[in-house]
Amino acid sequence: MQSYRLLILPFLILAVSFTILYPNFADRTLKIVVREDVYSLPGANQKELVNALFDRWAKDYGKTSGWTIEPQGTLPPKENPFYIVKGRFITSAKINQISQENQSLVSESKNKLEPTWIEETIRGGKSLSIKLGLDLQGGMRVVLKGDFDDYTSKLKDLYAKEITELNLTLSNPATKPEEKEKAKSRLAEIESSFDLSPMRKIVELEKAKMIIDNRLTTQNLTEPQVRIQKEQDAIEVSLPGVSNSAAILEILQNTETVEYRLEEPTPFLYKSQIADNERRMMDLGKRENTDIFLFQELVKNKAGKKAQDEFLEGLEKKYNIPKDFKVYAMWARGNAAKSALLPRSFVVLERKIALSGNDMTNAQPSYNSNSYGWMVSFTLTPNGAEKFFDLTSQNRGRNLAIVWGDKVISNPVINDPIAGGRAEISGSFSEQEAIRLANVISEGALPIPLSVLEMRFIGPTLGIESIEVGVKAVAIGFFLVMIYMIFYYRLGGFIADLSLLVNLIILAALLTLMDFTLTLPGIAGIILTAGMAVDANVIIYERIREEIEEGRALSIAVTRGFENAFWTIMDANVTTLIAGILMIRLGNGPIKGFAITLCWGIVTTLFTSLFLSRLFMELAVNRMGVHHLNLRPFFFGKKETTNA
Amino acid sequence: MRNINFTKYKYFTLSFSFLAIVFGFVVTFGKYGGFAHSLDFNGGLRTVVELPADKSRSDLDGYFQSKNIEAVVILLEKEKNIYQLDIGLGSLATIEALYKEIPEANRESSTSAIDRFVQLLRYEYKLPKEKVLSADQVGAVVGGELTEVGITLLLTTLAIILLYLSIRSQFKFALASSIALVHDILMTLALIGFLQIKPSVPIIAALLTLLGYSINDKIVVFDRIRENAHGKDNLALSNIINVSITQTLGRTINTSFTTMISVVAIIVGGAVELYDFAFVLLFGVIVGTYSSIYIAAPISEIYDQLRKKRFV
Secondary structure: OOOHHHHHHHHHHHHHHHHHHHHHHOOEEEEEEEOHHHHHOOHHHHHHHHHHHHHHHHHHHOOOOOOEEEOOOOOOOOOOOEEEEEEOOOOHHHHHHHHHHOOOOEOHHHOEEOOOHHHHHHHOOOOOOOEEOHHHHOEEEEEEEEOHHHHHHHHHHHHHHHHHHHHHHHHOOOOOHHHHHHHHHHHHHHHHHHOOOHHHHHHHHHHHHHHHHHHHHHOOOOOOEEEEEHHHOEEEEEEEOOOOHHHHHHHHHOOOOEEEEEEOOOOOHHHHHHHHHHHHHHHOOOHHHOHHHHHHHHHHOOOOHHHHHHHHHHHHHHOOOOOOEEEEEEEEEOOOOOOOEEEEEEEEEEOOOOEEHHHEEEEEEEEEOOOOEEEEEEEEOHHHHHHHHHHHHHOOOOEEEEEEOOEEEEOOEOOOOOOOOEEEEEEEEOHHHHHHHHHHHHHOOOOOOEEEEEEEEEOOOOOHHHHHHHHHHHHHHHHHHHHHHHHHHOHHHHHHHHHHHHHHHHHHHHHHHOOOEEOHHHHHHHHHHHHHHHHHHHHHHHHHHHHHHOOOOHHHHHHHHHHHHHHHHHHHHHHHHHHHHHHHHHOOHHHHHHHHHHHHHHHHHHHHHHHHHHHHHHHHHHHOOOOOOOOOOOOOOOOOOOOO | OOOOOOHHHHHHHHHHHHHHHHHHHHHHHHHOOOOOOOHHHHOEEEEEEEOOOOOOHHHHHHHHHHHOOOEEEEEEEOOOOEEEEEEEHHHHHHHHHHHHHOOHHHOOOOOOHHHHHHHHHHHHHOOOHHHEEEEEEEOOOOHHHHHHHHHHHHHHHHHHHHHHHHHHOOHHHHHHHHHHHHHHHHHHHHHHHHOOOOOOHHHHHHHHHHHHHHHHHHHHHHHHHHHHHOOOOOOOHHHHHHHHHHHHHHHHHHHHHHHHHHHHHHHHHOOHHHHHHHHHHHHHHHHHHHHHHHHHHHHHHHHHHHHHHHHO
16 A cells, blocks of 8 residues: 555545534524414413513523524514524424424424535535434324224225125115125125224234334434334334424325226216306306315415315215215316426216225336326236226226325326236326325325324433433543553554544444434444454554564564454454344344444444554655654553664 | 463363353342343333422432332433433332322322322322323333344344354354354343343343454454464464464453443443443453453364364
8 A cells, every 4th residue: 555645535535524524513593483373362472472482591492502592582573483593503302392392382393404505515405413312312202093984984985886786786676595695795794894803903003003114214214113002003103303293293194095096977977067167257257266276275275184175075065976976186287397286176086996006016206208297107916907907998988087195196098908017107296296106106005094192202211411421431431542542552552543533533424424313322333333443453553563573674564464454354344244234134223223333333444444544554654754663552661672 | 472371271261151151040030030120121100200409319219219119210301300210010019009008188099000100209209290291101112022133133143153254264263253152142141130230222232232342352363363273283273272362462451441441431420321231331341352262262172172083
């Protein structure tokens, strides 16, 4: 390793690492958003809420942190309804605390830690600060209860047609007795599936747990814990250091499904009825009275699913739509490139689900360069492929609507029967939506809708005291180790310390970049990394000293020392790496957190001890004129002479 | 350099370790009926309370000790004097009995254990309702599945290390390292059981750390043995082992010492809830170092002797 141009590499890596770590130390800006409804409260109530915030601010939030808050002591203006907090080390736990203790004042889901310029440039605004686990800083715990009533009503939709047919068979006097018997038993079988035994509930909860697990993994949360609480038919989710709870909750609870439903037969009796009425309104110049305009307003105002469902049910009543059909909105983008996905018209679909999401798998989003839009292609299960073929051959000329959640996203005409088991959904998707739709199809939708039973922010499992003392102790420990290394190996020890520091900085940057959540086992992994990094250097120096003692010239001794130590260090680290990778694959929670830091720690240790230390050492010996290398401790090693 | 005869004591050290492990487990299961219970592994009651300013951790600790309730007290917020109290399932009967001693007027009838504990606490510390910030009966966080995953993990890890080391060096070294690793885990578990240390997430972390440390240590020693044994098949292995261990002794002492500095810093530092973690880790480092020299090396020697006998 004679080329000292390589020296540029560590500096480059360090510069990148420091850049990545910068947001942790930077002055940051937090926007605490005031709830809209606060402004319509009487002045006295407003004052009370504001005073409560600033009392707590003086006593707790701002006391030791040195943060500033603007505007002081009053409500921010309505057109800019937020407080600006500036300071260092703003943690998600603290943001949560402020939101939770001032719930009537603060609109928690909209609070935002402004990204620093670095986050803006490298991550497009995504956070780059180190996240601390539930055991270190607390976090959010949500208990979600399965809504089995909704589940059965969906099941009834799925069997709706078959039930009607079976009832018809039963009431038809021309049916043979054995056929009647058969229909009766099938009907009983279907009815029994609506009746949920505790076992069935657990099975459904297990499915939901798996899907939640998947969804959380794609959210880059490292140590979420998802457990089933059998006693209350609920799923408990622990999310360390989660600040944006509303967004996560939405992801958890999302019960979006994908399904095919046939549109009412031509000539679209009900649809045209609605359309005629809408047109009449338009002609009268009452655009704001049209149903589609009202529905759009509902969506724009973020009214929940329930309000939207009620609106559509209202339409069904207004137009006397029979029970076998259901009104849906057809969603699309406007003509402008970035216009929002909004309901554009109403369609009437069969209540019966023609093909459900369970029949589809393996969805992939892809860009369609012909239509300049995103689409999703997927595979049908063998059973699904058969159903799809039957469906398309029996209903030629009819429209087959694709319903995503409760949005109709396209309703192509069936021209020919489709066989082969592959299909595509095109609609006016953005890339994000195409990915989401593909996820819904691949992971499957939540089998049961979940409602929040309990949501709590909890404190760390280790006490504040222990964390403070622990961090201090680890820091002192590192410091002592570094002093000891210099005492024992002198210049060599200094180089080892240097490479240990670089090692820890690179490791921290790597973990930050991977959105790792640091927990106590993670810290244990870092301590082990430091121990093994020191060990690698000790092995090398002992080897160099042996070479010196055998009378070799210094530069040769250094080279040979590194070469002799190479395989020992490799073997030790590779075996540990294997163990670590296994732990990541098999383990969960605490084991995984430990193993991730350990594995990355090994990678950085190999780099710093085999490459960086060597570079520094050879530089010192060959270029900087170090002629004596004494690798014996001060006071004890004086008698030993070293070779030049 | 003077050569130290490490392998001379091999039968003594091997039997010492064996007896220590057996003793530890006999006490654990014979005297205590198994490992200690803990909230993380068995579940229990968890309450968070805000105490009056004049009460401190030692008051709580003293109270629980005097009433014979197993409790872990964690200080969550210094300024507000907020504590988290974890009560193991083993103390439910004691709480039940104490609850019955509360004067009728001060207790609302309740059947759930957590309610009873909260009432006991409120009565004892004269706490108004809103000072009990949360109270739950919690299930095990890591318990069952962790034990299951842990055993699979350990066995698979050992198998792969065995394979890797067999390929990189020789089977006897691989075998000896694996046995020594099992020895380290068993020794530490025996200690955890003997001292009735409560299993928890930090303890798991400590076990994993010592496993990593121990693998590292064994490989360094064996690499030297392998290097020294290269091309000297006719020489007695015990001699090579002794030379190699002596050669690496400086490194072994230095590494163990530097690792221990960080661990001891945690113990001396006084982080109450990290004490068990650091203690187990400290023991693990000592056991790991001891087993590389006195367990792993002798086993490889014994294996070597047995094999040679068979072929002669």
